[in-house]
Amino acid sequence: VQSVAQDFDFFYFVLQWPGAYCDSRNSCCxxxxGKPAADFGIHGLWPNYKTGGxxxxxxxxxxxxxxxxSDLMSNLQREWPTLSCPSNDGVKFWTHEWExxxxxxxxxxxxxxxxEAGLKLKQKANLLHALTNAGIKPDDKFYEIKDIEKAIKEAIGFAPGMECNKDSSHNSQLYQIYLCVDTSASNFINCPVMPHGRCDSRVQFPKF
Ligand code: 5GP
Ligand code: 5GP
Ligand code: 5GP
Incomplete structure (x- = not known):
């Protein structure tokens, strides 16, 4: 019996903070x-190997x-919005992520x-709620990266991966949060390998 090659080991479910995307180059569309809600948006659901590639x-x-x-379209527009320029309806972003x-x-x-799995995972993660419950708000203030990680770990049960970028004044700011998900795309798991995001020990959580 021939065994089926394993396609991938887990997913990174990647959420982006729109305020950080827009700040980093002073540009987004x-x-x-319309303007997305002041909430994390989905970036993607990325198959990954446990060795890191x-x-x-x-x-x-x-x-x-x-x-x-088509049945998911209004939810995709709300939860998986594109911020790239020029302004568009999102189909380009979803096409890129799918392909x-x-x-x-x-x-x-x-x-x-x-x-649909991406949309369900976003609801399940409820990241902004986890953070605001811990007093961490998108108010342009700086927070300890450890406190952000802890709030998410306590809410979801698993440690997240964190990625930051720099705003125009070179402040480190919270940009993306990576959650690891099993191959059925339904359950959060411990990350087999952490993504290589860089964050300073204190990071800004920008307004959007
Ligand atoms: P592309 O359209 O080529 O996939 O990506 C555009 C570029 O935006 C990429 O080089 C991507 O890495 C970069 N990028 C990464 N982080 C940010 C961000 O926070 N804001 C903006 N505007 N672009 C970013
Ligand atoms: P960047 O170079 O801006 O971090 O990433 C550019 C693109 O490479 C991302 O949009 C994503 O498609 C892909 N990418 C970056 N890091 C990872 C990763 O750890 N896993 C997977 N599956 N894709 C990644
Ligand atoms: P990745 O290759 O990292 O999965 O996705 C990055 C690509 O998606 C880039 O080509 C970028 O231009 C495009 N893109 C379109 N809208 C967005 C958005 O809202 N955020 C990010 N990070 N990339 C976007």
Whole structure:
């Protein structure tokens, strides 16, 4: 019996803070559907190897098809908004995420279920709630990165990976949070390997 090659070991579920995306280059564009909520938005659900690398662009024949996610469209616009310029409706971002990352998880999830899984994970993580409950708010103030990690770990049960970027005054600011997820894309797990984000010990949580 031939064994099936393992496609990937786990997912990084990556959420972005829009205030940090927009600050870092003093530029971002709101999607055509309007300014996103002051909440974490989904960046992607990325198949990964436990050794740290990852597969990408796994199936050039599998194109993003809006019709397959039509029932999810208003949730995608709200929870998975694009901030890239020029302003657009988000299809470009979702196409990129599907083609680069989603196609590498097709053994587990079809296109509809891939995007639906991202939406469900965002709801389950409820990151902004976890942080504000711990007194950590997007108010342009600085917070200990350890306190941010602790608040998320206490709420979700697993330590997150943190990525920061710099604003125009070179302050380290909270940009992306990585949560590790099992191959069924439904449960958070301990990260087999942490992403290589850099954050100072104190980081700004910018307003949006
Ligand atoms: P691309 O469109 O080529 O995928 O990505 C555009 C560039 O934006 C990439 O080089 C990406 O790494 C970069 N980028 C990374 N972080 C940020 C950020 O916080 N804000 C902005 N505006 N771009 C970023
Ligand atoms: P950056 O160089 O801006 O950190 O990342 C650029 C792109 O590389 C991301 O948008 C993502 O598609 C991919 N990428 C970066 N780090 C990881 C990772 O640890 N795992 C996976 N699966 N993709 C990553
Ligand atoms: P990645 O390759 O890291 O998965 O995704 C980054 C790509 O998505 C870049 O080409 C970037 O220009 C595009 N993109 C479109 N909208 C966004 C957004 O809101 N945030 C980020 N980080 N990238 C976006």
């Amino acid at each position: 709101y999607p055509k559907t 990852w597969p990408q662009n796994c199936n050039p024949d599998s194109e993003f098809d809006e019709l397959r996610v 680069k990352h989603g196609t590498c998880a097709e053994s587990e999830l079809d296109q509809h279920d891939y995007f």
